[in-house]
Amino acid sequence: MTGRLGATFQRLRQEGRAGLVTFVCGGDPSPDLAPAILDALVEGGADIVELGIPFTDPMADGPAIQAGNLRALGAGVSLARLLEDAAAFRARHPDVPLVLMGYLNPLLAMGAGAFAARAAAAGVDGAILVDMPPEESAELLPHLRAAGIHLIRLATPTTDAARLPRVLEGASGFLYHVAVAGVTGANSAADAEIAAAVQRLRAATDLPVAVGFGVRTPEQAAAVARHADAVVVGSAIVDLVGAAHARQANDLPGEVAQFVAGLAGAVRHARVPVAA
Amino acid sequence: MDKVNTYRGGPDEGGHFGIFGGRFVAETLMPLILEVERAYTEAQSDARFEAEFAYYLKHYAGRPSPLYFAERLTAGLGGARIFLKRDELNHTGAHKINNCVGQILLARRMGKTRIIAETGAGQHGVATATVAARFGLPCTIYMGARDMERQAPNVFRMKLLGAEVRPVTSGSQTLKDAMNEALRDWVTNVADTFYIIGTAAGPHPYPALVRDFQSVIGEEARAQLLAREGRLPDMCVAAVGGGSNAIGLFHPFLDDPVELVGVEAAGHGIETGAHAASLTAGRPGVLHGNKTFLLQDEDGQIRDAHSISAGLDYPGIGPEHAWLKAIGRVRYESVTDREALDAFRLLATTEGILPALEPAHALAFVARAAPAMGRDHILLMNLCGRGDKDIFTVAEALGEQLGAGR
Numbered sequence: 227m228t229g230r231l232g233a234t235f236q237r238l239r240q241e242g243r244a245g246l247v248t249f250v251c252g253g254d255p256s257p258d259l260a261p262a263i264l265d266a267l268v269e270g271g272a273d274i275v276e277l278g279i280p281f282t283d284p285m286a287d288g289p290a291i292q293a294g295n296l297r298a299l300g301a302g303v304s305l306a307r308l309l310e311d312a313a314a315f316r317a318r319h320p321d322v323p324l325v326l327m328g329y330l331n332p333l334l335a336m337g338a339g340a341f342a343a344r345a346a347a348a349g350v351d352g353a354i355l356v357d358m359p360p361e362e363s364a365e366l367l368p369h370l371r372a373a374g375i376h377l378i379r380l381a382t383p384t385t386d387a388a389r390l391p392r393v394l395e396g397a398s399g400f401l402y403h404v405a406v407a408g409v410t411g412a413n414s415a416a417d418a419e420i421a422a423a424v425q426r427l428r429a430a431t432d433l434p435v436a437v438g439f440g441v442r443t444p445e446q447a448a449a450v451a452r453h454a455d456a457v458v459v460g461s462a463i464v465d466l467v468g469a470a471h472a473r474q475a476n477d478l479p480g481e482v483a484q485f486v487a488g489l490a491g492a493v494r495h496a497r498v499p500v501a502a
Numbered sequence: 503m504d505k506v507n508t509y510r511g512g513p514d515e516g517g518h519f520g521i522f523g524g525r526f527v528a529e530t531l532m533p534l535i536l537e538v539e540r541a542y543t544e545a546q547s548d549a550r551f552e553a554e555f556a557y558y559l560k561h562y563a564g565r566p567s568p569l570y571f572a573e574r575l576t577a578g579l580g581g582a583r584i585f586l587k588r589d590e591l592n593h594t595g596a597h598k599i600n601n602c603v604g605q606i607l608l609a610r611r612m613g614k615t616r617i618i619a620e621t622g623a624g625q626h627g628v629a630t631a632t633v634a635a636r637f638g639l640p641c642t643i644y645m646g647a648r649d650m651e652r653q654a655p656n657v658f659r660m661k662l663l664g665a666e667v668r669p670v671t672s673g674s675q676t677l678k679d680a681m682n683e684a685l686r687d688w689v690t691n692v693a694d695t696f697y698i699i700g701t702a703a704g705p706h707p708y709p710a711l712v713r714d715f716q717s718v719i720g721e722e723a724r725a726q727l728l729a730r731e732g733r734l735p736d737m738c739v740a741a742v743g744g745g746s747n748a749i750g751l752f753h754p755f756l757d758d759p760v761e762l763v764g765v766e767a768a769g770h771g772i773e774t775g776a777h778a779a780s781l782t783a784g785r786p787g788v789l790h791g792n793k794t795f796l797l798q799d800e801d802g803q804i805r806d807a808h809s810i811s812a813g814l815d816y817p818g819i820g821p822e823h824a825w826l827k828a829i830g831r832v833r834y835e836s837v838t839d840r841e842a843l844d845a846f847r848l849l850a851t852t853e854g855i856l857p858a859l860e861p862a863h864a865l866a867f868v869a870r871a872a873p874a875m876g877r878d879h880i881l882l883m884n885l886c887g888r889g890d891k892d893i894f895t896v897a898e899a900l901g902e903q904l905g906a907g908r
Contacts, residue, residue, distance in 0.1 A: 282673065282804040283789060285682040286528040286689060292672055304801040330526060330788045335802025357526045357788065361516060382530040384692055389533060407530050408690035 230323040230351050231376060231399045234273055235434045235455060244451035245273035246493045247436055248486055249327065249460030251294030252277045252311060253303025255471035259478060260303075263467065264315050266479040268322055270486025271494070274456065276354070277312065279305055279328025286356045288411035290461035293468055305332045305341070309348045316349025325378060325399070327354040333366065342369035352376035352399040360392050367396055376400075381427055383407045383419075390430050400434040400456065401427055405441070411461025414440035417449050424453045444492035451496035459489055509756035509831050512822060517706020517792075520828060523821035525705040527791045530689045535791075538696075539707040541612045546714075551607065558603045559718060562636065563593045565600075567719075569726035569882075574852040582736065582875035584868060586855075586885040587723045587751065596858065596887035597719060597747045598629035602698060604715030606633040609696035616691065617641040619698045620684040622649055622677030622743070623813035623860070624656025625887055626700030631665035641665040644683040648675040649812045656891050674806040677743075677816045681790050701744025702820035705791030709820050716750025723882060724754050735882040736875065737761040741864040742834065743778065743814035745823045747886035752832060761833070764823060765867045767809035768836035778807035780819045781827050781834040789817070794824040810839035810895060811859035813887070841866040843899055846889060858887030859895065 238245045248267045253260050267275050280298040284291060312324055326345065333341045333355070345353065353375055358366065363377065370377050376399030384407055385393055394401070403423055405415035415423075420437055427435045437450045438458025450457040466485055470478045512519040525535055545551040559565040568588045576584045589597040609617060617634045618641070621627030627643040634641035643660055647669040650657050660667050673679040681704075688697045702712040720738075727735060738755055740748035742764040752762045769777035777783065784795040789804060797805040797817035807817040826832040837845075842859055845866035849857050857865060861884065868883050875881065889896070897904045 281802075283678065283682050285685045285790070286530075288686070299803060306801070331796070331798065331804070332802035334787055335785075335798065335800065356528055357791070359525060359527065359529055359532045361532070362524050362526050380529040382528075384530050384533045386533065393529065404530060407692045409686045412690065 229374070230321060231274070233321070234323050235400065238273065238455065243497055244454055244493055245456035246271060246447070246490050247274040247276055247438070247456050247458040248272040248463055249276040249278060249458060250463055250467065251291060251298050252279055252308040253298035253301060254294040254464065254467055255297045256301045257303055257307060260311055261314060262479040263482050264311070265318065266483035267486055268319055270483040271490025272486055274323045274325060275315070276325045276327050276458065276460070277308065279308060279326055279332055281329040281332055284329060286409055288409040288461060290411040290465045290468070294464040297468065297471070305336055309344050312345070312350050313348035323351045324349065325352040325354060326350055328356065330355055330358050330366070338366045338369045342373035342375060346373035346375055350375060352378045354378045354380065354402060360395060363396065378402055380404050383423070394431050397433060400436050401431055402458065403427060403435055403437045403454070405437050405439045408439065410439060412440060414442070414446060420450055421453045444488045447489045448492040448496040451493040457493055510753060512825065513706060513710055517710070519822045519825035521786070522793050522824040522828070523706055523709060524793050525791060526788045526793065527705045528689055530692065534688070534692055535705050535707070537612070542608060542707050542711050545608055545611060551611065554607055555604055558607070559600065563599045563603060564591065565718065566722045566726070567591050569723055569730065572853050575849065576872070578852055579869055579872040581872040581877065582879035582881040583877070584872055585727065585735070585880060585882045587719060587882065589719055589747065589884060589886045590858065590861070590888035594625070594629045594632050595890065596625040596629065597716060597750060597884070598626045598700060599632065600718055600750070601700065601712050601715040601746060602626070602629040602633045605696070605698040605711070606637055606639070609639070609698070610637060612696065614694060614696035615639060616695045617698055618644070618684050618687050618695055619700060620644045620677065620680035621700060622646070622680065622815055623811065624649070624653040624660065624891065625813060627665070627667070628656050628659045628663070630698050630700070631660040631663035634665060635663045642687065643667045644670050644680040644687070646674070646676040646680050647671045649677065649680070652812055652895055653891060654894070676807070676812070678790070678804065685790070701746040702749045702822060703744045703790060703792055703794065703818060709792065709822055712746050713749045713753055713822060716746050717753045719747065719750040719884060720752060720754035723751065727880070727882060731880060733880070734758050734760050735880040737763060737871065738882045739763045739765060739864045739868050739871070740884040741765050741814065741860045741886065742781070742819060742823060743767070743816050743860060744818070745820035747884050749820060749822055751884040756831065762831065763867060763871070764832055764834045765864045766834055766836040767811055767814035767863055768838045769808040769810070771838055772836060776808040777836070778809040778814050778816060779836045780817055781823065782836050784817070786824070792821045794818050794821045795827070810842060810899060811863065813858070813860040814863065835867050837863045837866040839899070843896065845869055846896060855885070856889035857885055858889045859892045861886045862889070
């Protein structure tokens with residue numbers, strides 16, 4: 227593995243712990259506050275930052291991330307603006323992996339080739355496209371490859387053994403396991419299910435396995451961190467951003483950093499009791 | 503390479519019509535839509551499935567629907583002879599029942615025990631609630647909160663039929679948001695739920711499957727016209743929102759020397775931006791599982807559509823229409839709210855038929871086209887729904903007060 231994602235997972239392995247991946251909607255709640263929120267994620271202890279590309283119709287997302295998308299769009303955030311934020315983030319944090327996550331249409335509107343080139347220039351490491359299954363990746367994947375951007379694929383509870391090879395084909399960076407069938411921020415998976423899924427995926431790939439969907443609290447994050455290579459937390463942070471913005475909090479980034487620190491601490495120490 | 507000798511061969515294995523269509527869904531849904539595709543392919547080669555479908559269309563939906571020569575309308579317009587395919591006479595009042603019968607039979611075949619659907623005008627919701635009641639399956643309908651207001655009678659109908667109607671308050675609170683919410687339900691309830699999509703759009707195999715179930719419209723009309731007039735029509739006209747009634751009429755005529763015209767909703771006028779004419783004024787993009795023409799801004803954000811007709815108020819279009827437009831086989835025109843209202847009244851007063859606002863759009867184009875055609879020409883239009891559901895909308899547009907409560 228190469229690049230920032232590879233280096234990060236190598237470091238995590240050396241430290242004998244899982245990583246924390248934090249998701250926020252790009253530009254949420256406003257373009258002015260968004261850069262400080264990204265910094266807060268890093269300050270709080272996120273190992274990888276996932277930045278959502280706002281879209282009007284986020285059909286795989288629950289109410290929290292839908293609202294985050296609408297706040298960002300309402301504040302005038304575009305994909306072009308998001309890539310500027312990404313470039314500025316890269317300048318401030320040369321080593322923290324940055325992954326974009328979103329839906330295909332805004333990328334196609336920019337142009338698949340133009341997107342890949344601009345994202346690479348902005349220092350983006352990977353992309354997760356929710357509505358682009360392997361069957362439909364021919365238009366974008368070659369451009370991502372050429373630009374050196376990892377295409378991070380999603381495995382789900384409905385991805386059976388017959389389908390898994392298809393999902394892994396062309397996947398790189400890490401594998402994102404969607405722990406529950408559903409939208410973001412809804413139900414949580416049982417510990418045993420997560421353990422079994424991670425085991426199944428590890429048998430099929432050497433890629434690090436990150437687990438997300440339904441992970442909201444430090445306790446849940448710690449539980450996932452005992453099995454997976456990384457834990458993804460999104461809706462809980464986006465909810466916090468929305469609530470703090472609504473009550474015009476004095477120090478929104480500070481609140482985010484504090485919340486993330488709680489998650490990061492739990493993830494860091496999750497494996498200690500059982501460590502060899 | 504072989505020359506394309508049919509327009510009826512699509513989609514390809516991946517569900518593509520040219521560059522359009524496909525399966526742009528979350529990975530969680532991929533195994534489900536592949537399962538629907540497998541089940542549908544098997545059903546297609548099962549004579550019992552075909553017989554069952556035909557049985558319910560005949561005895562439950564009331565097919566075949568009549569082909570009616572609109573004599574006074576023809577005389578008044580003074581051109582082509584106009585024939586109406588009377589799909590508004592179907593059980594539940596629109597063409598939507600054809601597809602719902604087909605899909606619920608497929609759902610039963612797959613052993614699914616719960617039905618969900620999205621609806622705009624409520625016609626598809628009513629048709630889905632109807633077949634769910636008939637086959638004893640619980641049913642949840644997602645409907646934009648704004649559409650629930652404009653289509654209150656249909657909301658009540660669905661409730662009477664035992665369906666749960668869930669208001670969708672996200673986004674523009676219309677059909678596209680209802681579809682988002684139905685997809686969110688499906689992704690959450692993967693084991694037991696069948697999603698009956700109402701139009702010839704969405705991920706493969708839905709556009710093909712809905713088209714096939716709706717093609718009974720065009721097949722009947724073609725045979726009825728040949729039997730009555732001994733010839734094919736010169737032109738077929740249908741309204742397009744998502745495009746299911748239009749593709750159902752057009753598909754059996756695609757390889758015939760017949761001009762095909764789909765009519766989009768121009769709302770307040772294309773130039774105002776407040777319309778639903780995705781083929782006329784949209785660009786290709788990806789939404790709701792397929793690549794197609796979409797109303798969208800420069801950044802690829804989906805624009806809210808507008809039409810007086812809730813059934814046409816959608817920013818996309820079925821992918822086969824996108825392809826038929828791209829290759830030039832079908833012509834797509836647009837008609838404003840005002841023109842549709844005029845056509846609504848024209849049909850009411852000349853033929854004694856209240857059309858739904860959706861086919862009123864098709865009729866407005868017919869009123870434009872027929873006078874320019876010869877009297878020996880035949881124009882076939884799909885009257886895909888009846889207007890009872892729209893009388894409150896029409897009254898409001900005409901400035902009439904209906905009852906004390908409104």
